[in-house]
Amino acid sequence: MxxxxxxxxxxxxxxxxxxxxxxxxxxxxxxxxxxxxxxxxxxxxxxxxxxxxxxxxxxxxxxxxxxxxxxxxxxxxxxxxxxxxxxxxxxxxxxxxxxxxxxxxxxxxxxxxxxxxxxxxxxxxxxxxxxxxxxxxxxxxxxxxxxxxxxxxxxxxxxxxSAYMSTYYEMQNRIIDWMAARGVEREVAARYILSELEGLAAVGKATPVERLGDLPDEHQTRGGLNERVRRTLSEQGWFEDLTAALDDTYDNAVLRRTGE
Ligand SMILES: NC(=O)c1ccc[n+]([C@@H]2O[C@H](COP(=O)([O-])OP(=O)(O)OC[C@H]3O[C@@H](n4cnc5c(N)ncnc54)[C@H](OP(=O)(O)O)[C@@H]3O)[C@@H](O)[C@H]2O)c1
CATH class of the missing domain: 3.40.50.720 (NAD(P)-binding Rossmann-like Domain)
Known part of the structure; x- marks a missing residue:
C-alpha cells in the first residue's frame, strides 16, 4: 500500500x-x-x-x-x-x-x-x-x-x-512553577509532576468507564489536601467554567474559513 x-x-x-x-x-x-x-x-x-x-x-x-x-x-x-x-x-x-x-x-x-x-x-x-x-x-x-x-x-x-491540550500544559506548568517558587529545584518539580500526571492518566485508562465518576472521590481523603483543593476550585466555579469554555468553542469557533 x-x-x-x-x-x-x-x-x-x-x-x-x-x-x-x-x-x-x-x-x-x-x-x-x-x-x-x-x-x-x-x-x-x-x-x-x-x-x-x-x-x-x-x-x-x-x-x-x-x-x-x-x-x-x-x-x-x-x-x-x-x-x-x-x-x-x-x-x-x-x-x-x-x-x-x-x-x-x-x-x-x-x-x-x-x-x-x-x-x-x-x-x-x-x-x-x-x-x-x-x-x-x-x-x-x-x-x-x-x-x-x-x-x-x-x-x-x-x-x-480535545481542545484543552494547551490548557492542560498550562495547568501542568503552573503547578511546576508553584513548586519552584516554594523552593523546589525546577528539574525535580518537573519530574515529580510529570510522573504524577502520567500515573493519573494510567489509572484513568485502566478504570472501567462506568467507574470513572468515582475517581475524584477515590483520590481525596476526607478533610485532606486533595479535597481542599477540589472544593476551593469547585466553589470558584472552575469546573463549570471549563464546560462553558467547551460550549463556547463548540457554538462559536469557526473551523473552516475559505478564501483567506
Ligand atoms: N497540528 C495539529 O495538532 C493538528 C491536529 C489535528 C488536525 N490538524 C489539521 O491538520 C492540518 C494540517 O495542520 P498542521 O498543523 O500540520 O499545519 P502546517 O504545519 O501549517 O502544515 C500545512 C502543510 O500544508 C502545505 N500546503 C499548503 N498549501 C499547499 C498546497 N497547495 N499543496 C500542497 N501542500 C500545501 C504546507 O506547505 P508550506 O509550508 O510550503 O506552506 C504545509 O506543509 C490542518 O487542517 C489542521 O486542522 C492539525
Whole structure:
C-alpha cells in the first residue's frame, strides 16, 4: 500500500515519523514537495519515504491520499487535481466533513476525516477515524489509540473536546512553577509532576468507564489536601467554567474559513 501526503507540515511529520517507526511491513510514503526543508529531510531520513515533484504525482501514485494542509489552504491545494474512483481519502482538515469533502475529491468517494493529535509522534493519544474505512484503519493502526466513529455530525464534538491540550500544559506548568517558587529545584518539580500526571492518566485508562465518576472521590481523603483543593476550585466555579469554555468553542469557533 502507498500512502500519499498532500501537505507535509507539523501533523504530517508526526504521523510520518510514527508510521516509520512502528513495526511490521513499511508502506511506501509519498510526500508532496511543499515545506521543502521538512519534506526533503523526512525523505532523506526514512528509506520508504519519497518526495515527489508535484501534488498530482502524489495523487497518481497513492492508494490512500492524506489531506494535511490547513483549512484555508484546502481549496487552492485541490484545484485542478485529478483523483481516481478507487482512491481512499484520509483528511486531517478540520471543518470539512467527509460528505462535503467527497464533492471536492470526486470521483474518489470513500472519504474519512481523521483527528490525529500531536502525541501521535510518540504513538500515544487518540486518533479519530470517521467513518471507519478498513484501508484507513489498517494504514493508521498502531498510531496511538484508533477510535472509529461513524456519525460525521459529531466530529465537531471530538474536535472541541480535545481542545484543552494547551490548557492542560498550562495547568501542568503552573503547578511546576508553584513548586519552584516554594523552593523546589525546577528539574525535580518537573519530574515529580510529570510522573504524577502520567500515573493519573494510567489509572484513568485502566478504570472501567462506568467507574470513572468515582475517581475524584477515590483520590481525596476526607478533610485532606486533595479535597481542599477540589472544593476551593469547585466553589470558584472552575469546573463549570471549563464546560462553558467547551460550549463556547463548540457554538462559536469557526473551523473552516475559505478564501483567506
Ligand atoms: N497540528 C495539529 O495538532 C493538528 C491536529 C489535528 C488536525 N490538524 C489539521 O491538520 C492540518 C494540517 O495542520 P498542521 O498543523 O500540520 O499545519 P502546517 O504545519 O501549517 O502544515 C500545512 C502543510 O500544508 C502545505 N500546503 C499548503 N498549501 C499547499 C498546497 N497547495 N499543496 C500542497 N501542500 C500545501 C504546507 O506547505 P508550506 O509550508 O510550503 O506552506 C504545509 O506543509 C490542518 O487542517 C489542521 O486542522 C492539525
Amino acid at each position: 502507498s500512502i500519499g501526503f498532500l501537505g507535509v507540515g507539523t501533523i504530517s511529520a508526526a504521523v510520518i515519523r510514527a508510521m516509520s517507526q512502528r513495526g511490521g511491513p513499511a508502506e511506501e510514503l509519498l510526500l508532496s514537495p511543499r515545506s521543502e526543508h521538512l519534506s526533503t529531510a523526512l525523505a532523506a531520513e526514512f528509506p520508504h519515504c519519497r518526495r515527489l515533484g508535484s501534488n498530482q504525482e502524489v495523487v497518481d501514485e497513492a492508494d490512500i491520499v492524506v489531506l494535511a494542509m490547513r483549512p484555508q489552504q484546502l481549496d487552492q491545494a485541490l484545484e485542478g487535481l485529478r483523483f481516481r474512483d478507487s482512491q481512499v481519502i484520509a483528511s486531517f482538515v478540520a471543518g470539512t466533513p467527509p460528505s462535503q469533502m467527497a464533492t471536492l475529491v470526486a470521483p474518489a468517494h470513500r472519504v474519512a476525516q481523521l483527528i490525529p493529535l500531536p502525541a501521535i509522534e510518540v504513538n500515544r493519544g487518540p486518533l479519530l477515524i470517521c467513518p471507519a474505512i478498513p484501508e484507513v484503519e489498517r494504514a493508521f493502526a498502531g498510531l496511538g489509540d484508533v477510535i472509529c466513529w461513524d456519525d460525521e455530525t459529531r466530529i465537531r464534538v471530538f474536535s472541541c473536546a
